[in-house]
Amino acid sequence: MQRRHFKQATSFQDRIDSFAEEAGEQASRLPPGKEQEDMLRKARRADTASHLNEWVSSPGLQPPK
Secondary structure (H helix, E strand, O other), rough: OOOOOOOOOOOOHHHHHHHHHHHHHHHHHOOOOHHHHHHHHHHHHHHHHHHHHHHHOOOOOOOOO
């Protein structure tokens, strides 16, 4: 059985940025409570992933010697 291959139309950075933005907007529309906190947590995690991806992809990052 072969795996399906799928070429993403947008970059990982763009997808994670848009997810973080959408999650933040959804959280702002929710009433205060557990659901809102969960959505805010998802938005923060996506934002952190975005920053980590930028750091790892930066040209200043050097391989260990």
